[in-house]
Amino acid sequence: MELFLNYKSSMFLFMMMFLLVLGYTQDYIWSRATYYGSPDCRGNPTGACGYGDYGRTVNDGYVAGVHRPYRNGTGCGGCYQVRCKTGGGECSNEGVVVVATDFGVGDWTDFLFPARAYAKMARPGYEAKLLAYGVVNIEYKRVPCTFRGSNKLIYSVHQRTKYPHYLAVIIIYPPGIYDVVGAQIWQEDCKAWRPMRKPYGAVWDMENPPRGDLRIRFLLSASGNVNDATWVESSSVISAYWQAGVTYELTVSI
Incomplete structure (x- = not known):
């Protein structure tokens, strides 16, 4: 016993x-x-x-x-x-x-x-x-990063962009512990979201983007997996005459 x-x-x-x-x-x-x-x-x-x-x-x-x-x-x-x-x-x-x-x-x-x-x-x-x-x-x-506010997604037009034929944006600050695993731009004439390419690092780009002001959205995931990710759309549009270095902020609540 x-x-x-x-x-x-x-x-x-x-x-x-x-x-x-x-x-x-x-x-x-x-x-x-x-x-x-x-x-x-x-x-x-x-x-x-x-x-x-x-x-x-x-x-x-x-x-x-x-x-x-x-x-x-x-x-x-x-x-x-x-x-x-x-x-x-x-x-x-x-x-x-x-x-x-x-x-x-x-x-x-x-x-x-x-x-x-x-x-x-x-x-x-x-x-x-x-x-x-x-x-x-x-x-x-x-x-979570805290030096810019933990619920912010901050991105800017990359220095390598070439108006109007090549647009690149870079994710400067991902929100909380979320990763950006996708990005898309709205094409008004087709009424559809066009996917952006991820060439390297934190950069997302597109050849021959739509003309006019651009709506952009990002796919966020806490695990890095697209299968459990959520789309969030930026409240700010990228100006029709976009310039390198311009920065945009998106408050995220997911």
């Missing part, structure tokens, strides 16, 4: 530990991170997302090149909380919240930081010790 009770107690403790671990790993993903040097300790002025100089200064320069979270550019603009795990007491409990602005991979890493963002994971006074590691184990999760 005593052996049976001990067995039941052991199984109960095992199941409790399993559930705790399961709940923990559902929140955070384990990986590795490293960093690169730059003259001002900020991000790359080019980058695979297509942000240009914006990708260096957004979120006060706390940005990252990402590997798995990049997802062929769908992850561009997403915010991630990243906490390091060294075992030496260098890491803070809060870590750093960064914006994915580029594709980047180092030594089996998912996050490639500028040195400034990498050091932000450290406790005050331990930045140099953390930088000395070069590569560290981390845990990370997607979090």
